[in-house]
Amino acid sequence: xxxxxxxxxxQQTFKKLKGKGKLSEKDVKEGxxxxxxxxxxxxxxxxxxxxxxxxxxxxxxxxxxxxSLTPGQQVIxxxxxxxxELMGSVPSRPVFSSSGVTKIMLIGLQxxxxxxxxxxxxxYFEKRNGKSPLLVACDIYRPAAIKQLxxxxxxxxxxxxxxxxxxxxxxxxxxxxxxAKKNGRDVVIIDTAGRLHIDDTLMAxxxxxxxxxxxxxxxxxxxxxxxxxxVNVAEAFxxxxxxxxxxxxxxxxxxxxxxxxxxxxVTGKPIKFVGTGExxxxxxxxxxxxxASRILGMGDVLTxxxxxxxSFDQEKAAELTRKLKSQxxxxxxxxxxxxxxxxxxxxxxxxxMIPGINKGKMGPMDIDEKELAQVEAIINxxxxxxxxxxxxxxxxxxxxxxxxxGTRIQQVNRLLKQFEQTRKLMxxxxxxxxxxxxxxxxxxxx
Amino acid sequence: xxxxxxxxxxxxxxxxxxxxxxDIKKKVDLLLSLxxxxxxxxxxxxxxxxxxxxxxxxxxxEIIGVLNERIKQDKGIVGERxxxxxxxxxxxxxxxxxxxxxxxxxxxxxxxxxxxGVGKTTSIGKLAALYKRKGKRVLIAAADTFRAAAIEQxxxxxxxxxxELIKHSEGSDPAAVxxxxxxxxxxxxADIVICDTAGRLHNKKNLMxELKKIQRxxxxxxxxxxxxxxxxxxxxxGQNALAQAKMFKEITxxxxxxxxxxxxxxxxxxVLAIKNELDIPVKYIGLxxxxxxxxxxxxxxxxxxxxx
Numbered sequence: 001x002x003x004x005x006x007x008x009x010x011q012q013t014f015k016k017l018k019g020k021g022k023l024s025e026k027d028v029k030e031g032x033x034x035x036x037x038x039x040x041x042x043x044x045x046x047x048x049x050x051x052x053x054x055x056x057x058x059x060x061x062x063x064x065x066x067x068s069l070t071p072g073q074q075v076i077x078x079x080x081x082x083x084x085e086l087m088g089s090v091p092s093r094p095v096f097s098s099s100g101v102t103k104i105m106l107i108g109l110q111x112x113x114x115x116x117x118x119x120x121x122x123x124y125f126e127k128r129n130g131k132s133p134l135l136v137a138c139d140i141y142r143p144a145a146i147k148q149l150x151x152x153x154x155x156x157x158x159x160x161x162x163x164x165x166x167x168x169x170x171x172x173x174x175x176x177x178x179x180a181k182k183n184g185r186d187v188v189i190i191d192t193a194g195r196l197h198i199d200d201t202l203m204a205x206x207x208x209x210x211x212x213x214x215x216x217x218x219x220x221x222x223x224x225x226x227x228x229x230x231v232n233v234a235e236a237f238x239x240x241x242x243x244x245x246x247x248x249x250x251x252x253x254x255x256x257x258x259x260x261x262x263x264x265x266v267t268g269k270p271i272k273f274v275g276t277g278e279x280x281x282x283x284x285x286x287x288x289x290x291x292a293s294r295i296l297g298m299g300d301v302l303t304x305x306x307x308x309x310x311s312f313d314q315e316k317a318a319e320l321t322r323k324l325k326s327q328x329x330x331x332x333x334x335x336x337x338x339x340x341x342x343x344x345x346x347x348x349x350x351x352x353m354i355p356g357i358n359k360g361k362m363g364p365m366d367i368d369e370k371e372l373a374q375v376e377a378i379i380n381x382x383x384x385x386x387x388x389x390x391x392x393x394x395x396x397x398x399x400x401x402x403x404x405x406g407t408r409i410q411q412v413n414r415l416l417k418q419f420e421q422t423r424k425l426m427x428x429x430x431x432x433x434x435x436x437x438x439x440x441x442x443x444x445x446x
Numbered sequence: 447x448x449x450x451x452x453x454x455x456x457x458x459x460x461x462x463x464x465x466x467x468x469d470i471k472k473k474v475d476l477l478l479s480l481x482x483x484x485x486x487x488x489x490x491x492x493x494x495x496x497x498x499x500x501x502x503x504x505x506x507x508e509i510i511g512v513l514n515e516r517i518k519q520d521k522g523i524v525g526e527r528x529x530x531x532x533x534x535x536x537x538x539x540x541x542x543x544x545x546x547x548x549x550x551x552x553x554x555x556x557x558x559x560x561x562x563g564v565g566k567t568t569s570i571g572k573l574a575a576l577y578k579r580k581g582k583r584v585l586i587a588a589a590d591t592f593r594a595a596a597i598e599q600x601x602x603x604x605x606x607x608x609x610e611l612i613k614h615s616e617g618s619d620p621a622a623v624x625x626x627x628x629x630x631x632x633x634x635x636a637d638i639v640i641c642d643t644a645g646r647l648h649n650k651k652n653l654m655x656e657l658k659k660i661q662r663x664x665x666x667x668x669x670x671x672x673x674x675x676x677x678x679x680x681x682x683x684g685q686n687a688l689a690q691a692k693m694f695k696e697i698t699x700x701x702x703x704x705x706x707x708x709x710x711x712x713x714x715x716x717v718l719a720i721k722n723e724l725d726i727p728v729k730y731i732g733l734x735x736x737x738x739x740x741x742x743x744x745x746x747x748x749x750x751x752x753x754x
Contacts, residue, residue, distance in 0.1 A: 037503055040497060040503050041502065041503055041685055042685070043500075043684030043685050043686070046494060046497055046498050109682065109707075109710070110563070110565070110707065110735075111562070111563025111564060111565060111680060111707075112563060113562070113563055141735075142599070143598070143599045143601075143602030143603060144595040144596075144598035144599035144601075144602060145595070145599075147594070147595035147598050147599075148593070148594045148595035148596075148599070150594075150595075151594030151595055151616075152594050155594070196707075196709065196710045197710070197711070198710060198711060223563060223680075223682070223683075225561070225680075225683045225684060225686040225687075226682050226683065226684060227500040227682065227683055227684025227685065227687075227712065227716065228497070228498050228499065228500050228684060228712075228713075229500070229682050229710070229711055229712035229713070230682075230684075232711045232712075233682070233710075233711070250561075250562065250563075250647065252647060252649075252650075253561065253647040253648070253649055253686065254647075254648075254649045254686070254689055255684075255686040255689075256685070256686070258684070259684070278562075278592075
């Protein structure tokens with residue numbers, strides 16, 4: 001999602017290269033000029049772009065074109081490999097301290113999304129790693145910041161330790177650690193106030209918190225929409241405080257997110273997590289290769305599959321397969337499946353992960369959740385008999401259903417047709433999936 | 447506003463932009479000192495200076511193009527005069543209507559919108575204080591009913607500024623809060639209503655629809671009165687700010703920008719691209735977390751600070 005613009009650009013660039021027999025130095029140079037522009041428009045820092053172009057050019061010009069690839073594909077391959085390398089090669093993995101308590105400190109500019117990130121991480125560790133996190137509220141400066149952490153903590157079901165805004169943050173942080181020890185909490189996430197990297201007093205405060213709490217990880221929270229200044233910010237925080245990783249936020253926007261590349265390049269520290277929405281579950285690990293694939297328009301199939309696996313209830317899926325095979329797939333099942341797909345996240349996010357779908361071309365708002373709500377209303381306006389056996393839905397029944405769901409008869413017709421197609425398609429899937437893993441149903445809507 | 451501008455605002459502004467200025471100044475100084483450098487190369491490097499300030503490739507090219515034309519036409523533009531010329535191009539590009547005088551109709555309405563984390567609530571607190579200092583009766587509408595503790599945050603700012611606040615509970619309909627605030631403003635004879643809204647990414651359809659509704663209510667309820675819709679932009683933001691401005695302009699009647707966090711090292715050059723492509727002027731700049739750290743925008747000071 002983050003990089004469509006760049007994807008589009010690179011695709012355009014290399015369309016020109018495709019079909020040429022050999023990759024000349026001129027071809028590479030021309031391609032690189034557009035890669036450079038695309039990266040700059042994606043907010044990758046200017047100096048980082050220069051380095052990147054240099055290394056890709058060096059590699060590409062000297063490279064023999066592999067027999068199985070066109071010259072254009074060869075360049076894409078190199079650009080991708082270099083991007084992956086730049087972003088850290090290995091996927092991020094949560095690391096916990098062997099001491100029993102893992103201390104994580106979040107720092108960053110104002111408005112980067114630290115408080116939300118803190119709650120998301122806590123929820124993630126609890127759900128995925130079976131941890132018992134504690135959130136510690138050390139932002140004594142911004143009005144109602146403590147209250148905000150308390151509210152998001154409550155929503156996430158994670159305890160929040162706070163001591164108001166009268167004590168020094170370092171005292172609160174230390175007391176928070178003691179509290180965690182007392183109550184057997186094994187992950188402590190310290191939320192600090194946003195501050196400018198050039199604010200000497202507040203940077204000194206962070207140094208003190210770090211010195212007194214000795215966190216296992218200091219994560220810099222960075223807004224993925226950050227521009228050229230990302231390098232200055234990251235460098236300053238890293239030089240003064242020392243960071244161990246990056247939490248990249250607001251990737252659900254349409255930013256190309258070049259800051260990811262810049263920040264990694266100047267600090268050498270890995271991106272650990274990305275934030276992909278306003279809900280506490282909207283957090284993902286960072287996969288450099290997937291991000292690079294996304295940049296190059298190869299889609300993000302792996303993330304899609306992972307999301308699907310989390311959201312799909314395996315038992316329901318097995319039941320669905322059974323029904324398909326015995327031809328009992330009903331409109332109720334259709335609705336069920338629809339809801340499972342919706343559970344995977346906003347549809348536009350899912351769409352962005354599918355190779356070949358260029359969200360830039362579709363426009364940012366083309367997928368209408370409202371339409372899905374209408375589908376739901378239509379199905380809910382049917383009698384059980386109709387749901388089980390749609391073939392009985394006559395013209396007069398269609399009129400009744402349209403009136404009952406507040407839709408038009410054409411919409412009812414369209415839905416029934418879609419359902420029939422889906423049923424056919426899924427029957428084929430079920431046949432194909434015989435004897436293979438899990439019998440995962442297809443995605444009729446995408 | 448005029449007299450404020452002459453009583454020490456510019457030094458404060460300059461101080462806020464000092465860091466940025468130093469960086470850029472150094473670069474430009476260096477460039478211009480190399481008098482015998484071939485021209486295209488100098489122009490290319492000036493272009494890089496603009497790109498590093500987040501002006502963006504397109505607008506940077508355009509600015510340098512204009513500069514090149516002027517240099518061609520006037521052989522006298524060399525050395526220091528190149529900087530002056532570049533400044534005036536930037537100034538001309540930023541030239542826009544200033545802040546409207548709020549007395550013309552009452553109660554005037556300011557709607558404040560933007561993506562998450564740009565500083566909407568803080569800016570509203572400062573804006574309220576600014577009008578309060580001018581002796582206006584200010585009402586703020588806590589229509590960010592979404593973010594946890596946003597209402598409390600605004601309450602604190604309201605108390606600091608000494609202005610009244612209209613609120614509902616968290617999770618309630620923001621349009622209803624705005625409606626109530628507008629009714630209350632009429633009943634209490636307020637001069638100005640400032641409406642906070644929840645941060646929203648501009649590509650979220652449902653949230654943008656919600657904003658449309660709020661704007662519609664304001665346009666209906668405050669018909670014939672002064673209505674401003676300010677988009678708050680974080681100076682740290684890169685090219686995405688352009689997409690933000692485009693989308694928010696499509697959905698609401700954006701009349702100006704509040705550019706926040708200019709007290710860091712970010713240059714906020716994207717406002718040049720936004721003014722150039724979308725004709726949205728900057729109205730205020732934010733220079734810190736203090737109550738008085740919101741200043742009316744001054745294109746000349748900005749251009750001066752931008753290039754040292």
